[in-house]
Amino acid sequence: MAETAAPVAPPDTEKKEKTDPKESRDRGYLVICWNDPVNLMDYVTHVFQTVFGWPKAKARRHMLQVHETGKSLLVRETFEKAEHYVHQLQAYGLQATMEREE
């Protein structure tokens, strides 16, 4: 199997594994991918793998959730990281947005 491109890491993701309480509080932004009839299913799976570095099975699960339920919550992040991911996903042509968690 051909390798996919290296995942696009957002700033600071590799610096710390444990999240401090403040960061946990700040992680109130949801990155959501919305369904559309035009993006190919294999393409969406590929984009999730590339942007988040997910294994294919996880990427495919989220792709199917988008397809079957109309949307999928991809990650919960700080404002900056959520914005970074939305930029990445939209650069690939997916309908992804960030929403403040209720």
Add this chain to the structure above:
Amino acid sequence: MKFIRSQKADSAGRPLVFHISQREKVVLLATLKLYPLLDVSYHQLSRDPKTSGQAEQQWLEEAMEQQRQDHKKKLGQFFNNDRRFFKDGKDDLLFTLTGEQMEWLLRVLNEIRVGSWVRLGQPELEEARKLSLTGAQARLFTAMELSGYFQAALLEAFS
């Protein structure tokens, strides 16, 4: 267009090789000439206006506009290279891409696919196939289908 499975991309950057007919090459280049089709206003950072401000939305649109310009410039350079396609037998060609080039081409093709769909009024695809289309709409519909065809061929290399 078909991925030649024996040729694997690897970390050493060896290219992926695709078999492509002369006719497919003509169609691929004609489809790519349509880029860009998607207006930057298509890109919305959030569906809830309280989540982000106007500045963040503007930044997203500027980033997408910059990407369009970069992709457009690269398209001109990339396909002006005579060595992009190699002869393979009497009528057919080989087309090589590095992994990075393939990622880029997938994005460009997807922009054409999504942009065509948006210009068609964002229809459900099955409905769109039953519509009687004007000439301009038929060209957009064809671009949408063809870009999807080439995307699927490229994605074969990742399967």
